[in-house]
Amino acid sequence: MKTVQEFADKFSVGLSILCAVHCLLLPILLVLLPSLTALQLQNEAFHFWMIVGVIPISIYALTVGCKKHQRYRLLLWGGSGLVLMVLALLLGHDLIGEYGEKVLTLVGASLVVFAHIGNFKRCQLHTNCTSHQSDSSCN
Numbered sequence: 001m002k003t004v005q006e007f008a009d010k011f012s013v014g015l016s017i018l019c020a021v022h023c024l025l026l027p028i029l030l031v032l033l034p035s036l037t038a039l040q041l042q043n044e045a046f047h048f049w050m051i052v053g054v055i056p057i058s059i060y061a062l063t064v065g066c067k068k069h070q071r072y073r074l075l076l077w078g079g080s081g082l083v084l085m086v087l088a089l090l091l092g093h094d095l096i097g098e099y100g101e102k103v104l105t106l107v108g109a110s111l112v113v114f115a116h117i118g119n120f121k122r123c124q125l126h127t128n129c130t131s132h133q134s135d136s137s138c139n
Contacts, residue, residue: 003123004060004064005060005061005064005065005068005123006120006123008057008058008060008061008064009061009065009116009117009119009120009123010116010120011057012054012057012058012061012112012116013112013113013116013117013120015050015053015054015057016054016081016109016110016112016113016116017109017113018050019047019050019054019085019105019109020105020106020109020110022046022050023102023105023106023109024102024106044089044092047088047089047105048089051082051085051086051089054082054085054112055082055086058078058082058112058115058116059082061116061119062074062075062078062079062115062116062119063075065119065120065122065123066119068122068123068126069119069122069123069125069126071118071119071122074115074118074119074122075115077111077114077115077118078111078112078115078116078119080108080111081107081108081109081110081111081112081113081114081115082108082112083108084104084105084107084108084111085104085105085108085109085112086108087104087108088100088101088102088104088105088108091104
């Protein structure tokens, strides 16, 4: 049975990947398909709403997952990634340049993805463990 936490891990990974793809491919798509400029995807509002979506979902999934498997360093990795993504949004290309903004966003999104994949795997492993099993991989 799938839990809300598993769904949140997967959804946050998807949002983080979408954010990374947006940063990497949007300039190429705008050159190839100039009519996409009408969608305002290069707008800072896109980054803002992605962060608004990723933060609560990530905090929920990582917190619940870490309570299950006790690997709190995944929460630290995910939190660091979220902080980098927020910094990229707050500092913007005006202060750190377009390259700096992309680097912060991509590194942040990668950390969030890494944390959620680790969280999901640990939760799956924890779910498969029985209460009387003393295998160290189930802790």
